Amino acid sequence: MAGSHLSVVIDLSPSQWHLSSLHQPYPLDISAFISQLLAFLNAHIAFKHENTLAVFGAFPGKSTLLYSSADPPAETPSNDANYFPPLKLVDSTMMHRIVQNLETLTQNNGDDKAPSALVGALTKALCYINRLTLEFNAATTNATEGLEPLALPDSRILILSVSPDQTASYIPVMNSIFSAQKLKVTIDACQIYGPDTVFLQQAAHLTGGSYIYLERRDALLQYLTMAFLPPPSVRQTISVPTQDKIDFRAACFCHKNIIDVGFVCSVCLSIFCQPVPVCSTCRQVLLTKFPFKTLQRLNAARSSLPSSPSQPRNSSAPSSPQKTNGRTPSRTEAPLGPGGLPHSGSISLNNSTTNGAISSR
Ligand SMILES: [Zn+2]
Ligand SMILES: [Zn+2]
Incomplete structure (x- = not known):
């Protein structure tokens, strides 16, 4: 059986993360967030050999691919007997690219108050899954026999957001939801800091995913592994927390x-x-x-x-x-x-x- 694909969209707005690090009673800063996120990504990679992963970062006014298991970076991690090489590769590549992007942001005197390009990152994640779907169909006989193209099995997008809704992005968000429905992609969303977001609630609800508002931010990794690690096909047999109230x-x-x-x-x-x-x-x-x-x-x-x-x-x-x-x-x-x-x-x-x-x- 094929593995599952996970695309993670992470909100890396420096100003919002600064606010989150000061927010009582459960402050969470960006470094603690990234270390918990890396543990979650490693768990997904280690879960099954065929599992694939892509990570997209939403910076203020800019979105970028941070890691993709389909295009592994050229540099090979140093041999460390205590580290499983694929996991080390995810960690070092992600950290390197996040630091690189945040540095260029400060060098270019970028407006770090600008809203995060969450929709841009989400669109890139959908394009990425579309590409995987095309490759998947080319590998099967369906395409040549003129049959309906198959959806990539068990593919999903997880959005980790710290920013409030940007009402200007309502239309692109809705379009992304329709694209996700067409690609049969589940969208999960986790609001780590700030108010509940109406659009992410709708995205999760309309694509059969799960939306979680993180009350206890210090328990992020627990939420990630319990709710978002099981692929959609497994969730039918377990109880994944969902919102009972959707805006x-x-x-x-x-x-x-x-x-x-x-x-x-x-x-x-x-x-x-x-x-x-x-x-x-x-x-x-x-x-x-x-x-x-x-x-x-x-x-x-x-x-x-x-x-x-x-x-x-x-x-x-x-x-x-x-x-x-x-x-x-x-x-x-x-x-x-x-x-x-x-x-x-x-x-x-x-x-x-x-x-x-x-x-x-
Ligand atoms: Zn109006
Ligand atoms: Zn009209």
Whole structure:
């Protein structure tokens, strides 16, 4: 049986790690984090001979490949009888490249307050898995016989984040999630420091992965080995901790704010925080305007909505089409589903809430 592939995306924002090292009661600094991470990566390599590994670093404004078992670095580690060479190779290569990247960051007077390029690193991880999938299919007979390409078995991405959500990256994150679903890649996420991130919760939920908010940061390695070391195929037989509460809110395309109630363009599924006459995303294609009367009605209904930011979001309406099992009702399911056809040549804005408070007709 083939091994499993693990791509790890690590958030290496110096400012966020500095805050994490000062945060009581469980401070965790970057060096302690890296030593625990290396132990986890070594465990994955040692788990099975066929296991493969890639590590991507998200630095402020830049993402880069730190280690790949498919392209092993040229330098061979010195012979140390107490060290298994593949493990030594991971450790020395990772450390070397992290230090190198952080040094160039300071040399170039880089803005270390810039947000981490987490999405860039995630996209690179997906491209990497896509490449492995192509190689995997070329090695099997499926490609030559014109059959459906196979997904790389047991491939997953683990995101270790210390940064808060960047609402501007909502669209690229959602696109990455769709790509991951298509590649049958599981995305796991662990928020080590800072507030819960809505986007990583959704990424894990929509790809069948696990999202963990680290309460006890000193127990990082324990969380990593217990929850994230078993490959997805094994997790069906063990109990991996998952979030029982998922924040399904989306960010509006106009202001990049995370919103409770939104309006969805039924043509391109763009999300807006208020009804707009022309969809800013697809207006190039559809130059028709939304009827002014309907707009007025939508706006009026919006102001009379019971939903406000202070209202708890877990009130499941009886008209909700989904079984929510006590979770917050999904508000982003609507943009994921098929949109209605434009009504008599105009763009119709459908309300994305599941509580049916607003009818778009
Ligand atoms: Zn907006
Ligand atoms: Zn549109």
